[in-house]
Amino acid sequence: MDMLDFFPSSILQAADTSWQTVTIAQRASSAFRDHDLSGTIGYLLLGLLFTAGLLTVLGLVLIYAERKLAGHFQCRLGPMRVGWHGILQSAADGLKLLLKEDIVPENADKLLHLGAPVLSLMATVLTLAILPLSPTLQVVDLNIGVIYVTAVTSLGVLAILIAGWSSNNKWSLLGAMRAGAQIISYELSATLSLLVMVLLSGSLQLSEIIQSQSDGWWIWKSHLVGVIAFVTFLISTTAELNRTPFDLPEGESELTGGFHTEYSGLRFAFFFLAEFVNMFVASALIVTLFFGGWMPFYIGGWDGFNSIMGLIPPGIWFAGKSAFFIFLLMWFRWTFPRLRIDQLMSLEWKILLPVGFINIFLAALIVLFEWHF
Amino acid sequence: MGFVNFESAKESSMDFGGLPVEVVEAPRGAPSNTVLGTLPNIRKVLFSLFKGMSITLRYLLHPSTVVTQQYPENRNELKMFDRYRARLKFTYNEAREHHCTGCLICEMVCPNASIIIHNRKGPVTGKKEIDHFLWRWDICTFCNACVVACPHNALEMTGNFESAVYDRRLLIYNLNAYAGPPANALKKIEDPEERKKAMEARDVYCEFTPMAGASLPGIAPLAEKKEQD
Numbered sequence: 001m002d003m004l005d006f007f008p009s010s011i012l013q014a015a016d017t018s019w020q021t022v023t024i025a026q027r028a029s030s031a032f033r034d035h036d037l038s039g040t041i042g043y044l045l046l047g048l049l050f051t052a053g054l055l056t057v058l059g060l061v062l063i064y065a066e067r068k069l070a071g072h073f074q075c076r077l078g079p080m081r082v083g084w085h086g087i088l089q090s091a092a093d094g095l096k097l098l099l100k101e102d103i104v105p106e107n108a109d110k111l112l113h114l115g116a117p118v119l120s121l122m123a124t125v126l127t128l129a130i131l132p133l134s135p136t137l138q139v140v141d142l143n144i145g146v147i148y149v150t151a152v153t154s155l156g157v158l159a160i161l162i163a164g165w166s167s168n169n170k171w172s173l174l175g176a177m178r179a180g181a182q183i184i185s186y187e188l189s190a191t192l193s194l195l196v197m198v199l200l201s202g203s204l205q206l207s208e209i210i211q212s213q214s215d216g217w218w219i220w221k222s223h224l225v226g227v228i229a230f231v232t233f234l235i236s237t238t239a240e241l242n243r244t245p246f247d248l249p250e251g252e253s254e255l256t257g258g259f260h261t262e263y264s265g266l267r268f269a270f271f272f273l274a275e276f277v278n279m280f281v282a283s284a285l286i287v288t289l290f291f292g293g294w295m296p297f298y299i300g301g302w303d304g305f306n307s308i309m310g311l312i313p314p315g316i317w318f319a320g321k322s323a324f325f326i327f328l329l330m331w332f333r334w335t336f337p338r339l340r341i342d343q344l345m346s347l348e349w350k351i352l353l354p355v356g357f358i359n360i361f362l363a364a365l366i367v368l369f370e371w372h373f
Numbered sequence: 374m375g376f377v378n379f380e381s382a383k384e385s386s387m388d389f390g391g392l393p394v395e396v397v398e399a400p401r402g403a404p405s406n407t408v409l410g411t412l413p414n415i416r417k418v419l420f421s422l423f424k425g426m427s428i429t430l431r432y433l434l435h436p437s438t439v440v441t442q443q444y445p446e447n448r449n450e451l452k453m454f455d456r457y458r459a460r461l462k463f464t465y466n467e468a469r470e471h472h473c474t475g476c477l478i479c480e481m482v483c484p485n486a487s488i489i490i491h492n493r494k495g496p497v498t499g500k501k502e503i504d505h506f507l508w509r510w511d512i513c514t515f516c517n518a519c520v521v522a523c524p525h526n527a528l529e530m531t532g533n534f535e536s537a538v539y540d541r542r543l544l545i546y547n548l549n550a551y552a553g554p555p556a557n558a559l560k561k562i563e564d565p566e567e568r569k570k571a572m573e574a575r576d577v578y579c580e581f582t583p584m585a586g587a588s589l590p591g592i593a594p595l596a597e598k599k600e601q602d
Contacts, residue, residue, distance in 0.1 A: 073429045077441040335429045336422065 019214065019295075019314070021132070021207045024050065025140040047139040051128050055277055062276040063090040066330055073334035100265035105168055108262065112166035117263065117270035120159035124274045124281065126152045131284045132207045134294045134315035145206035146194050149285060150187070153240070156278065157183045160249065160259050163271070167262035175258025178341065179242060179249035185348045186239035186246075192356035193233035196225060196363040197289040210293035217292035223371070225363045230290045232352050232359070237282040238332060239344070241275065245336035246344060283325035287318060294318040453532025458515040460533040461508050463548050464526060470556035470572075471549055472527035475503040479519035479528060487513040491581055495554060497562070497571040504552045505581040510536055510544035525555065542583040549575050 024047040031039030064079070067089065071078025079086025104113055127149055129139040142148050157180055164176020198204055200222050201212035212218075218226045239246040250258040260271045287293055294314030298306045339347070365371075382399040432438050442451060453459075463471045475492040493504035520528045538544060551572040553559070562568045 069433065071441075072433045072436070072439070075432055075438050075440050077439055077443070080443060331426060331429065335425045 019135045019211060021135045021138070021141065021211075023136075023138045023141045023207075047129070050137075051125060051139060054128055055125060055273070058277050058280050059273045060090045060094070062279065062326065063093070063272070065326070066276070066333075069327070069330050070334050073331070094269065097265055097269040102265040102267065103262075105262050107168045109166035109168070112162050113262075114267075116159045116163035116166060117267040117274075119162065120156055120274040121270045123152055123155035123159060124277045126155075127281045128277065130206060131281065132210060132288060132293055133284075133318050134313070135207075137315055138207065141205060141207050143205045146198055146204045146209075149206075149281075150191055150194065153278070153281070154183075154187065156274065159274075163263070164259040167259070169262050171255040171257070171261045172259050175249045175255045175261070179259060182242070182246060182248060182344060183240050185345065186236040186352075188236075189232050189348060189352040189356045190236040190240060192353075192360050193229040193236070194289065196222075196229040196360050199360070199363050199367050200226070202367075206288050206293075210288060210295060213292040213295055216298075217290065217295065219290045222363070223366065225359055225366055226290060228355065228359045229363070230286070232356055233286060233289070234328075236348075236352060237286070238329060239348070241278055241282055241329070243275075243279070243329060244333040245339050247333075247338055248341055248344060279326055279329055280322060283322040283329065284318070286325050287321040291321050293321075453534070455532075457532040457534070458517055458530040460510065460531050460536070461513065461519070461546075461548065462529050462531045463506070463550065464529050465550070466556050468556070469550060470559055471503075471551075472525040472555045472557070473503045473506060473549060474525060474527075474555050474558075475501055476524065478522050478524065482518045482522040484516060484518065485512055485514060488519060489581075493552065495571065497567060498554055498558065500554065500558075502552065502554045502558075503549055505575065505579075506548040507581055508546050508548050510546060511541050527555070543578070545582045546577050547575055547579050547582055551575055 024043055028040050028043035028047070031043060064087065068078040068086070070076075079089035082088045082092045104110060130142055130145050130148060132138040132141065160179045160183075161176045164172040164174075164179070167173070197209065197218060200218055201209040203209055203212065213221070215221075219230055220226075222229075242249045248258075249255075250260075255261070260268055263271060294317050296306075296309040296312060296314070296317050298309060382397055385396050385398070386393045387396045388394075444451065463473065465471055475490060477490055477492075480486075480488045480490045487509040489505075489507040489509075490503065491505040491507070492501050494500070495502040515530065517530060520530055536544060551574050553572040559568055559571065562571060
């Protein structure tokens with residue numbers, strides 16, 4: 001491939017570090033093989049605690065960050081009263097939501113109304129378990145990680161549809177129907193972008209996808225294909241998260257809150273938490289697929305620079321990268337106006353989907369002729 | 374995606390209630406379904422998205438753009454806008470002399486009778502002068518009509534908005550600090566002792582206000598204070 005020599009493949013080459021991944025599940029099973037029962041139970045509990053802790057911390061931090069950023073994006077200050085610069089605001093809000101009366105509409109389908117928020121949160125928690133936050137900080141490393149993520153996040157749509165239906169309210173149902181239509185549509189182009197990365201890395205396992213980027217992140221390595229896949233994935237995940245400019249299911253001005261109109265107290269908190277943690281999941285996926293996961297940022301040839309970058313632990317790299325994408329999503333939310341439903345649909349079916357199909361074809365060609373670095 | 378076609382826009386003038394109004398009629402451009410026709414639109418969209426994002430980023434990075442006032446904390450430094458209309462006040466010159474002649478124009482112009490003026494015959498000058506200028510903060514609509522109507526600029530609206538009280542009667546104010554002739558009438562009295570005699574002190578809550586004689590915790594009307602002395 002002489003035509004590609006103007007961009008030497010070594011420029012974004014990583015230093016020769018091989019990453020050994022050990023997940024919590026692997027530790028538990030090896031302890032079980034050694035007939036170490038307390039170790040097995042300990043590692044399983046650690047996995048549970050890790051997921052629960054991650055959920056709580058993300059909920060608290062992201063809600064505070066969102067409110068603070070929203071304030072400053074709009075020339076306001078955001079929360080300022082509870083604690084230093086309102087740092088305890090989300091804890092106070094959580095406590096308030098816990099103590100609030102749990103109102104269930106009289107004609108609501110009680111069981112489904114109860115189940116929907118739980119299902120919504122469950123879909124989120126299940127994805128948290130397989131996210132590779134660092135070589136050692138991952139609960140399970142499924143060999144079909146990408147398929148698992150796509151399947152489990154789709155449960156969220158079901159939760160929203162159930163919530164809208166069981167509320168027995170026009171607004172809720174309309175919001176839920178919009179959410180269903182939107183998420184199912186955008187799932188297509190999101191999956192097409194995921195498939196591009198699967199093609200390039202040759203694996204469905206998330207840690208394998210990260211390992212395949214040890215000689216440079218896919219966003220640099222895969223020519224334009226990776227960039228297009230990244231942009232489509234960013235747009236379609238924003239739509240799947242029901243965030244502005246695609247927040248039609250919530251549509252405060254039209255639907256008074258959409259599918260969670262009839263929810264209050266802890267159940268509303270569940271939806272809220274799921275929404276915010278989903279944002280982290282989306283950012284973590286973008287980082288894993290396109291930006292090298294927990295791989296440090298290396299520049300080929302710059303040994304001094306690389307060794308300094310290598311000193312930063314991989315967990316921090318992952319957190320920093322996903323924080324950037326969370327910031328980007330929040331930036332989108334507080335800048336763009338909401339789309340109309342027909343604009344939303346035409347964006348997906350007329351633009352993103354054809355682009356995605358062409359892109360996956362190009363990616364297949366690139367992989368077939370090994371044009372990528 | 375039909376976009377407004379400004380090139381074939383027609384400008385004309387239209388009569389609107391006796392006033393000529395410029396009208397621009399711009400037809401919607403033909404919807405461009407071709408890929409090449411959509412490209413300029415995509416470029417336009419991307420440009421406007423980046424423009425919006427740069428504006429919000431500027432707001433985020435420059436805390437000086439924040440307009441929020443941390444009210445109870447910055448109560449001492451809080452500066453209200455000049456055009457803010459809350460508490461009505463008499464204007465005074467350096468010698469604390471008001472400019473009200475008691476002409477009743479503000480009382481007449483007040484749309485909901487929140488100004489009640491009591492005049493009297495001056496004990497020193499023997500001419501009509503202001504005795505009590507009552508203003509009801511509880512029913513005032515802050516329409517500014519009294520300030521505009523006053524021929525002597527004796528009234529002004531101030532930014533003091535803190536009107537919360539436990540008794541509605543406390544919002545009925547006596548605005549003049551003294552009963553007596555206005556500043557330019559006082560100028561004619563040359564003896565400073567005579568001038569002082571012509572100015573009879575008035576409290577915010579005195580005689581004609583419902584608080585006269587009544588006592589609420591923290592409120593001591595002038596009449597009561599005198600008795601105590």
